[in-house]
Amino acid sequence: MMIDILGRYLPVLEWGRAYDRNALSNDVLAAVIVTIMLIPQSLAYALLAGLPPEAGIYASIAPILLYAVFGTSRALAVGPVAVVSLLTAAAIGEVAEQGTAGYVAAALTLAFLSGGFLVLMGVFRLGFLANFLSHPVIAGFITASGILIATSQVKHLLGVSAHGHTLPDMLGAILAHLDQVNWITLAIGGAATGFLFWVRTRLKPTLKRLGVPDLIADVFTKAGPVAAVIATTVAVWAFDLAGQGVKIVGAVPQSLPPLIRPSFAPDLVSALLMPAILISIIGFVESVSVAQTLAAKKRQRIDPDQELIGLGAANFGAAFTGGYPVTGGFARSAVNFDAGAQTPAAGAFTAIGLAFAAVALTPLVYYLPNATLAATIIVAVLSLVDVSILKKTWAYSRADFTAVAATILLTLGLGVEVGVASGVAISVLLHLYKTSRPHVAEVGLVPGTQHFRNVKRHEVETDPALLVLRVDESLYFVNARFLEDLVQNRVAQGCKIRNVVLMFSAVNEVDFSALESLETINHRLSDLGVGLHLSEVKGPVMDRLRRSHFIEALNGQVFLSQFDAWSALKTSPDAQAAE
């Protein structure tokens, strides 16, 4: 019992007991490949977040270890990711100046708040809240974020300084500084971008054509950014390009992640609370999507609520060790999975590799030009940009297209926070709008059967004194009044109508507003001497209706089947009128 409860909150107890030599060798190999990929990526994402380079490495060590203990995915790799880095820069940019100690401290507070929110969501099992982000909104947001991120790095390629959190701001700032372009920086950045793009798209097929084994080709491809880093660092050092205005990473502290307490200053906390919630939800959605995709490939399960706790722990880890908000990333997790990682221990070995890098390799990146890191980011995020979603949603549904297009435009034009919030609001409103005018069919009997079909589509028997309406939607406040109006208008048109039957076969819910509308319909029809009946009411709906006085007050009957209703109420119109 005890171990069950512990097992729920500490998945490590489950896989840890079955750990063997085979799993160990697979995990170590995956860790080596992931570490090689992560060193430049961590530095680059720190730059994107506006933080010193070591923050990116620190954010990859403690978080990975904590996720390995609390997380449920076997292959998820946790650390800084592009979109969260962008959100971090937007959030902290509101409260502190880049390059100041306050900026670095705010990142810790943000990670702490994000961790707290994730753990709270996990404890209260609120993982379903992430579902309020529809796929079109996520797709639009990720695409727009990719464009924003790539644009934000252009200044590093040009060697100019330019700030802004929206596309027009960024482009304006870049244009305003075009006269200050550092041509050597641009040459380095351009070459690195071209090289990385070539590695990403062409290297693997080329190597395979040359007969290089798959695994080796893979390692070469993943090592592309490392090669770019080494080549450009050596170039800057050899030709003293830093003296000619090429911006470099400079001194990075040579140490393990420090133990730091984040600031809880009330002003800071209240300013960062909403951004932290947003970062948590976006990060959780990204993480849980990739974790589920990978788990499904091996018929494994992940528990979204426990994932919240795993990611929350990882963010607490980042908050106390000089990092910034983290989550499970698409790219790094896929690499980890493809490289054969079997358990979260692979993550722990990656952490060891990065800790070694933090202690031993940091002096080597002194001459690394920022332009190379920018190139790494640009090439990485271009895979996020997917405008085909616009075409796909346009073909499928105008409502979904509207949600995508609005999310993209608002994210680019007004920034990430406004963009994603508006996207959610728009998709909720579109959903409410769609259900506000449910399909209601007037039905009649298919001759010779007990089936009832739409009078507009089929040859069916009807009775002028009997109106049968099949409601094809749950009834709730948004469409309650619609039904009221519909019945009233329909009855006002058909003077011979003596009985109305509402066929509830597709009604999964009747909320209090809809109940009151049904009562109103009943009163109005009673005043007119018209009977109101229900048919084919589902069990749970009927149970609920019985808790009110509606069934007692109903001036007609509730029929189990529509055919029963028809048999009981069908008469010649004159006989009814004479009643």
Add this chain to the structure above:
Amino acid sequence: MMIDILGRYLPVLEWGRAYDRNALSNDVLAAVIVTIMLIPQSLAYALLAGLPPEAGIYASIAPILLYAVFGTSRALAVGPVAVVSLLTAAAIGEVAEQGTAGYVAAALTLAFLSGGFLVLMGVFRLGFLANFLSHPVIAGFITASGILIATSQVKHLLGVSAHGHTLPDMLGAILAHLDQVNWITLAIGGAATGFLFWVRTRLKPTLKRLGVPDLIADVFTKAGPVAAVIATTVAVWAFDLAGQGVKIVGAVPQSLPPLIRPSFAPDLVSALLMPAILISIIGFVESVSVAQTLAAKKRQRIDPDQELIGLGAANFGAAFTGGYPVTGGFARSAVNFDAGAQTPAAGAFTAIGLAFAAVALTPLVYYLPNATLAATIIVAVLSLVDVSILKKTWAYSRADFTAVAATILLTLGLGVEVGVASGVAISVLLHLYKTSRPHVAEVGLVPGTQHFRNVKRHEVETDPALLVLRVDESLYFVNARFLEDLVQNRVAQGCKIRNVVLMFSAVNEVDFSALESLETINHRLSDLGVGLHLSEVKGPVMDRLRRSHFIEALNGQVFLSQFDAWSALKTSPDAQAAE
């Protein structure tokens, strides 16, 4: 054709052509009764809105005439109402001090903005937006408003000055001024309240017991406030009570409504825009509810979108003639209807009566004590307070109860604007939450039939290699991932499963998020060698699915009926496994 289009926007053309002597006499009688009721009520609501008394009368003249031309309800009476007056006070209180010229001017701008918003909603046929206010939210909001309004008038009964827009603020302010109570004012106010309460609840039964005819009893009851006004005005004049600190209405300009242009100062407009939208929606909901109730009694129809235009025109009228935001009121419309009003001409005659009052009777209210008007308001709004809604929703549905309770508490505690906005947000969230975990039943064949029922409730045939899930909800972004997880977890548990059928008989919609989830399910099941099939897909849903590549990519089939699916896929598990 032309007359049809004109007729749509000018309902007056329809009823005006059929107007006769009989309708005229009915309308005139109704107008006399309504006018008697409206004179004190208009003064009182102006006081509630913080405006000079004549604003209440002006707001009842031009608006009634304009509604008579553009509105579709035969019996609706338009003018100042309690809740809108309260909202007006809350909105203008933010931008100007009560008693200043700026305050009066802001009321005109507010009415203009409200009129503009209503007309826009009408032209774009957005009347359905009012449905986003659920019945529980409206009921909670009206109840809380009634309490706030009654409390706001207590200061007039006590003769103290106290401001505030929330219950704690108001009570605090009253308590802080308790030492300044004017005892003569309290005596007048207390007596008036007691008298009006007696008139409202006891007078009519008493008169009827004494054999007074119904119509006369009715007129006496409606004239109660007029009697209170006359008695207290005479008392104040006779004993010079104003000299002893009793606050009186004072000089009211003796004129027809003035023609004034509202201010369009950008600051004012931007500050009042959101309150104007809120007032418009609340006013529209109140008005359309009463109009529909009255229309239904005579099998008449109202057109909600044309109602928007009618109410918009009425507000424009208020904005240019020294009034403030108006709408169709419950009380005055019911009186108008009961008194026999047949056409909107009754409203026009009421306007003439009020215009006469504005010119001839205003000097007579000089000595009218504010406490009497406060008593009128308190007795009128107590009928709005209905806490039984709490009991009813508690019995019916916890979600609806939550929405009511939260709306009441937030309206009382944080004010009308926050209250109603939170109420809407809460009811939308509760709806999304309910549909986020749809009922999905695993079904099997009822032996000897072609029907499929829940395996947990019925004795049915199943096949360990075949999983049939009946989805009892439309699939959209909020529950898309739920289905993904459910199928994945279910398949991970049942290792013998070779085919999965999703039975779509109750699925009325599949949005793009749900489509992507279905694609994900299809990919994952394909990876596992499990077939995915659909059955009983509704026509419109199938049409939409065909616009995507899902049906082509589906690794199984789409069956018309679930029995077809069962017949095709049912086999012994071994035969399937050997495939």
